[in-house]
Amino acid sequence: MVCMAKSGHPGGSMSSTDLLTALxxxxxxxxxxxxxxxxxxxxxxxxxxxxxxxxxxxxxxxTGYFPVSELASFRQMGTxxxxxxxxxxxxxxxxxxxxxxxxxxxxxxxxxLGKKLDKDDHFVFCLxxxxxxxxxxxxxxxxxxxxxxxxxxxxxTDWNGKQIDGPVEEVAGEGDLAAKxxxxxxxxxxxxxxxxxxxGKAYELAKAxxxxxxxxxxxxxxxxxxxxxxxxxxxxWHGSVPKPEQxxxxxxxxxxxxxxxx
Amino acid sequence: MKKYIDTGKKDTRSGFGAGLLIAGKAxxxxxxxxxxxxxSLKMDAFxxxxxxxxxxxxxxxxxxxxxxxxxxxxxxxxxxxxxxEFVTGRVYDQVRQEVAYGSxxxxxxxxxxxxxxxxxxxxxxxxxxIALMRALPGMVVLNPCDYNQTLQATVAAAKYDGxxxxxxxxxxxxxxxxxxEPFVIGKAVMMNEGKDVTxxxxxxxxxxxxxxxxxxxxxxxxxxxxxxxxxxxxxxEAIIASAKKTGAIVVAEEHNMAGGLGEAVASCLAKSxxxxxxxxxxxxxxxxxxxxxxxxxAYGLDAPHIAExxxxxxxxx
Numbered sequence: 001m002v003c004m005a006k007s008g009h010p011g012g013s014m015s016s017t018d019l020l021t022a023l024x025x026x027x028x029x030x031x032x033x034x035x036x037x038x039x040x041x042x043x044x045x046x047x048x049x050x051x052x053x054x055x056x057x058x059x060x061x062x063t064g065y066f067p068v069s070e071l072a073s074f075r076q077m078g079t080x081x082x083x084x085x086x087x088x089x090x091x092x093x094x095x096x097x098x099x100x101x102x103x104x105x106x107x108x109x110x111x112x113l114g115k116k117l118d119k120d121d122h123f124v125f126c127l128x129x130x131x132x133x134x135x136x137x138x139x140x141x142x143x144x145x146x147x148x149x150x151x152x153x154x155x156x157t158d159w160n161g162k163q164i165d166g167p168v169e170e171v172a173g174e175g176d177l178a179a180k181x182x183x184x185x186x187x188x189x190x191x192x193x194x195x196x197x198x199x200g201k202a203y204e205l206a207k208a209x210x211x212x213x214x215x216x217x218x219x220x221x222x223x224x225x226x227x228x229x230x231x232x233x234x235x236x237w238h239g240s241v242p243k244p245e246q247x248x249x250x251x252x253x254x255x256x257x258x259x260x261x262x
Numbered sequence: 263m264k265k266y267i268d269t270g271k272k273d274t275r276s277g278f279g280a281g282l283l284i285a286g287k288a289x290x291x292x293x294x295x296x297x298x299x300x301x302s303l304k305m306d307a308f309x310x311x312x313x314x315x316x317x318x319x320x321x322x323x324x325x326x327x328x329x330x331x332x333x334x335x336x337x338x339x340x341x342x343x344x345x346x347e348f349v350t351g352r353v354y355d356q357v358r359q360e361v362a363y364g365s366x367x368x369x370x371x372x373x374x375x376x377x378x379x380x381x382x383x384x385x386x387x388x389x390x391x392i393a394l395m396r397a398l399p400g401m402v403v404l405n406p407c408d409y410n411q412t413l414q415a416t417v418a419a420a421k422y423d424g425x426x427x428x429x430x431x432x433x434x435x436x437x438x439x440x441x442x443e444p445f446v447i448g449k450a451v452m453m454n455e456g457k458d459v460t461x462x463x464x465x466x467x468x469x470x471x472x473x474x475x476x477x478x479x480x481x482x483x484x485x486x487x488x489x490x491x492x493x494x495x496x497x498x499e500a501i502i503a504s505a506k507k508t509g510a511i512v513v514a515e516e517h518n519m520a521g522g523l524g525e526a527v528a529s530c531l532a533k534s535x536x537x538x539x540x541x542x543x544x545x546x547x548x549x550x551x552x553x554x555x556x557x558x559x560a561y562g563l564d565a566p567h568i569a570e571x572x573x574x575x576x577x578x579x
Binding site: 040105111117148 | 330359
């Protein structure tokens, strides 16, 4: 998708592919056929780190929200698959616009509050980036979720340690996210983002928090550009596009047919 | 001219509080959020009546905007309340992405707008908020003029499906509009018919314009007064009709020049009915500490300044 669009963000998409694949295929109670934006009677997901649209749209398509062939329109004029998630063109599966960082967790808090008011016994999931967590609003939402006892909110952080300008520690000195979220009063789970057993157990443990009166944060330790040797572990692939020969090499390493099935 | 009677001074924010309670009783989906300004926004009655539908967010406005957007997505009708500066300038990107671009049914209740916030001074006196909100695609911008109209505008905002910016103020000012007049988004309100000049006003300047019209009448000048409580959408038809009739316009607002009602009216007239326009506004300045009435006079926003502007506009015909 990124190569066809000649723009986009592969790095964070690849570090969160496993955890989001598990979420959409195994963990969320959702029905694309009856989807509506109000999310009633379904688990809901907000992509706070809105630049991870390549993996997000891929999962929405492959779980049946829209045809897989539509992925080819990513970032093209008139597309429903905007560079960052948009609700204005009616793309099924997308609950809220995101892209300007730090805001999605607040929206997820609102969804979780709405579900509590409606006595709708479903979860709200939200994926943040670790770089994104430098935004002050993330911590405003962190305070609010605890105060409002949002135990139906499960947030995840793609903790890949990288952001556009370099390693997170070198850019912003963010420190120990686990200690910070614990201090904020959240249930904190740290898990390997590239081990499906560990991912499944983390979600199971997170869901067990319902009734505790406390929101849960899963810190997924991940690797930017995971799965492709020349992309892995470096911030340089946050928003860069592989060349055609690099794409071929990457798809071979991932065991995919060139250009997939769209 | 028709004389408007001050039936007793009341603050417009109390009109919001009363309207919010009515809206809450009419629709169980109405919820309210504040960032540590429940009392200032007069949300106490709603919070007492519907404690499960009222959310205190603390001094964290950015999160409040996002949480309101989330609530709106699930079908609620959230009103978020804070001072005008803190629900616009402070959170512009949040309002842009979560409310306007996100097309969420959030109502932004914006109190203590303009210079009449008074003694707290320029940090709290936004004179730029109308410009910021007008610039957002699809945002409705309302600026009612007294207690009664603010109450009705609040009820109308709750019924409207889409983002609304509802601006009102802190001080007690004359309450003079018909309490039973329903508020219509997109419609101007004819306050006084005249033939020599049109005084177009919004918010607290509507009463000042009516006082100016009475003073002008004593000098033999017939001034039409139009209340633009709905700044966006703007009732262009009413403005053009009046401009054609009087041939001279004054636009008065408790806001700076850039992006305010004055520019909206000038843009409308330039397109459809070029007419001399004089502007009564805060120009390109920050405010300062002072009493509301002293500030309105010092910044040239009161009745004598509007009357003077009317004469200038007539002289340019």
